[in-house]
Amino acid sequence: MSIADPNIREKLAELPEKMADYAYEALMQQAQLIVGLAQVYCPVDTGSLRDSIRAERGGLGKHWREVRVRAGGYVTNPKTGRRVDYAVYVEATQPFLRPAVEQVMPTIAAMIQQNVVNKIQ
Numbered sequence: 001m002s003i004a005d006p007n008i009r010e011k012l013a014e015l016p017e018k019m020a021d022y023a024y025e026a027l028m029q030q031a032q033l034i035v036g037l038a039q040v041y042c043p044v045d046t047g048s049l050r051d052s053i054r055a056e057r058g059g060l061g062k063h064w065r066e067v068r069v070r071a072g073g074y075v076t077n078p079k080t081g082r083r084v085d086y087a088v089y090v091e092a093t094q095p096f097l098r099p100a101v102e103q104v105m106p107t108i109a110a111m112i113q114q115n116v117v118n119k120i121q
Contacts, residue, residue: 015120018119018120019116019120020065021065022112022115022116022119022120023065023112023115023116024057024065024067025115026108026111026112026114026115026116027065027067027108027112028055028057028067029111029115030104030107030108030111031055031067031068031069032055033104034055034069034097034100034101034104035053035054035055035069035100037099037100037103037104038053038069038071038096038097038099038100039053040100041095041096041099041100042071042090042096043090043094043096045079046077046078046079048075048076048077048078048084049071049072049075049077049084049086049087049090051075052070052071052072052073052074052075052084052087053069053070053071053096053097054069054070054071055067055068055069055070056068056069056070069097069100069101070087071084071087071091071096071097072084072085072086072087072088073085
């Protein structure tokens with residue numbers, strides 16, 4: 001983007017939305033890192049809980065860029081034949097999500113900033 005560009009006003013007006021998109025990309029990358037670490041930290045019996053850990057995107061309206069790392073739900077435990085609905089109980093006794101988030105958290109802001117700056121230049 002150049003000051004001499006005749007469309008500079010339009011490009012500047014688009015900048016906040018583009019910056020949010022670039023920040024979202026960085027958040028999704030970091031969420032995938034959290035998923036991988038949580039899968040490593042997760043206690044394994046059948047592997048169902050570990051396999052259910054995932055990053056999800058989306059909220060409503062302006063929050064469509066919301067990013068969540070979740071465990072449980074859609075995977076069936078072969079021992080019980082039920083969906084994995086015990087992630088919260090395992091997390092309480094053998095944390096796997098919290099340590100993954102705590103390990104990645106210090107770098108998230110820097111990664112967002114780096115991604116935004118790199119894309120804008």
